Amino acid sequence: MKINKCNRLVFAVLLGFGLTGHAQTKQWTLEECVRYALDNNITIKQSELDLKSAVIDKKGAFGSYLPTVNGNASHSWNIGLNVNPVTNIATTQTTQYSSLGVNAGVDLYKGLQNQNNYRRAKLTIVASQYQLLQMQEDISLNVANAFLEILSNKENLKVRKEQLAIDEKRLARSEEMVNAGTIPRGDLYDLKATAATDQQNIILAENSLLISKLSLAQLLQLKEFADFDIADNIEVKDENNIMAQNPNDIYTKAKEIRTELKLAQTNLEIAEKNVSIARGAYQPTLQGFYSFSTRASYSDILSGVDANGNPVFRGPDPLLTQFSDNKGHNFGFQLNVPIFNGFSVRNNVEKSKVNLEKSKIDLEQKSLDLQRNVFTAFTNAKGALNAYESSNVTLEARQQAYNYAKEKYDVGLMNSFDFTQAQTLLTNAQSDLIRMKYDYMFKIKILEFYFGIPIVPIIAK
Template sequence: MKINKYNSLVFALLSGFFLSAQTQPKQWTLEECVRYALDNNITIKLSELDVKNAAIDKKGALGNFLPSVNANASHSWNVGLNQNITTGLLQNSTTQYSSVGASVGVDVYKGLQNQNILRRTKLAIIASQYQLTKMQEDISLNVANAFLEILFNKENLKVKKEQLAIDQKRLARSEEMVNAGTIPRGDLYDLKATEATDQQAIIVAENSVLISKLSLAQLLQLKEFADFDVIDDTDVKDENNILAQTPIEIYNKAKETRTELKLAQTNLEIAERNVIIAKGAFQPTLSAFYNFNTRASYSDIITGSALNSDNPTRQIGYVQGTNQAVLEPNYSPVLGGAAPIFDQFNDNKGQSFGLQLSVPIFNGFSVRNNVEKSKVSLERSKIDLEQKSLDLQRNVYTAFTDAKGALNAYESSTVTLEARQQAYNYAKEKYDVGLMNSFDFTQAQTLLTNAQSEVIRTKYDYIFKIKILEFYFGIPIIPIITK
């Protein structure tokens, strides 16, 4: 009996543990959110398909160096008046013919276009991989921003709830003071209005938390996000000491690591290769070919000859002067069945091979226009690379200035909060002894609440600005693993 009771107790404890584990929502870390987004985001999946397409294009470019081999076969029926290919006679009959063949062709010289197309496809693979990496980096920043937005809203909600708790205590104490005749009843009404305002602020803050969670869950492509939550990691610190770097140092590092510059440089190289490919169409092309054909007929064939019994002789001329007819034996062909089909294929086979040279002379300016278009695209790529470099320099200096400003704003808001807290404590002491009315005390409390909210806002703004600056310095949110 004791053992059964012990087992029942253990079972109950384990059941309670697993039930609480199931009902408690998972709290995601920033790294988990970013990793999940990189694995499941639809835009990233589409970019991964572009990488696969680029790899397939490379296989096609390699195939241009290989010979083309084709086989053909046909079987036909001729019904009605046809010429017998064996006897040469016209006759009404149904005949069948079969033919088979094979052809091989290979480019010997094509203006080096195949070689340049292969080099372009290799560059296209690199460009698609850079595009995928850039997409992953952008998604990582968006996830980090959404993650910090949740933390900001949760801390803001916490401040609102703490403020409500303080006001509720004040309201209860004020009711006692009103009953004791220490303060007028009008102060009590002000406190009730303040409590109602606090309740409304909490509702707004709760909605902000829910909306920010929903935004991050949708960014992660989560199907079930009712219990989605994140870990409250609110440390403010510059772990990599990024602000110790100068803007020019960060910019020089960004030029080496930023994906948008690498992508623009690769697109420039692709444009240069397209110009070379287009110019290659001005050159002659030389190709080699080999063809093999054979055929078979199912018609009767001549197997021999025999003297025509109905007309054993035929006149072939006459003797001049006497006009005596000159005769010869009249033989008629003897027809037999068609030869075996494989024997016919062997007897009727034929081959052809050679070289074919094509020299472009005039093609309606199509080749020249393609070259001009490719040159325009090349100039566009050069301008795009220059613009990307200028944008990167501006973004780095802006990010550095923003991070410095965010740090100063956070430090100033912290100092302001300390001053507002001291002012609130002093106002509370005066209010408790009846030396300050409720309106003035509420103003001091409102200023304190605003200072607390400003500290929260500047803190997370500073965290995100530091993340952006680290991003330009080549420090990712999490290490991105290339598949």
């Protein structure tokens, strides 16, 4: 079979992963994995930046309460006939002049838009915090799922290796029995094929384990993942006795604490503020303003004429004197009354109302989804527990059947094909038990999550 370059690259990565695994010194616990993901996951970092941006927007909204102050300065040259801005005399000459000024303005009334913008900005911070928390909760569950998948693959690999060891012993013993003429040579061929199948299953199990480790390492954003491994000391138990809870009680508790409902409620409040802001544009606005200006000229000043009728000029006054003499103040109020604006204000109000209705529907949908998810999670956890307990019973029965088949095979009362069938059923029962065990553990984690029991406490930053 030909292997393309991509497959060779994947194989090389997985091989490097496996070869360096023997030199590992640290085995990560579930809590360590979750905590590391919360501190380093890229998606969470992006949500943290969104929160910082919302805090900056709040500062901007607060700034709308404050007056605006701007300074200005200019210097110009006028050549030819022009009016000196200081003397107001038209002369034909090159004139230079400078001006300085300060302008200030403040909103006295703006339809309460500034107040509503500030309140919306505070709500946006709360929404960003809930968004970050929801992201952290989702990452925690994803890490737990990936962690338990590794444990499942580890145990499955262990079963496959134990099965190979058993078959190799049987194969060696069967070779002796064939040489002694106790069993036919065909049984030996069947056992060789079985051992070869075991080796193939081990390779598949190793690949599944390595890929699951790689998936969790990538979820944790680990740069050095070749030595990554996890601890195996996890017991299958409902340590918080969550299955003893009534699903209605879990749902009632979830409605109080679940982040998705809090986020939807906050988004609804933001939508209500948007309606108030849009309606504020219907109202008049009143601004107060103040400006200060002064100027100075650098050109000579006509002071009169001499006896021959020729103009007599004198030099300009000192700059500070001109700035002092030419200063002026301007202040007052400006009232703007909206009369017609091409329906833009009305359209904005209507759009904000539509968004408000969408937010109400979203909150209602989130509540319905939460109820469905809680009852589904409880049913799944109960079903997983029953399946796990049934798998234990099945495994015990398959183990007894295998032991009985082995006794018959050892005394020659069963052929190798039937014995291999009994062994295959036992292996399948062991694999099913592993799968059911970790499926039950993950579903318990989900149910605990809805009841407000996190995998690790999430600390707000």
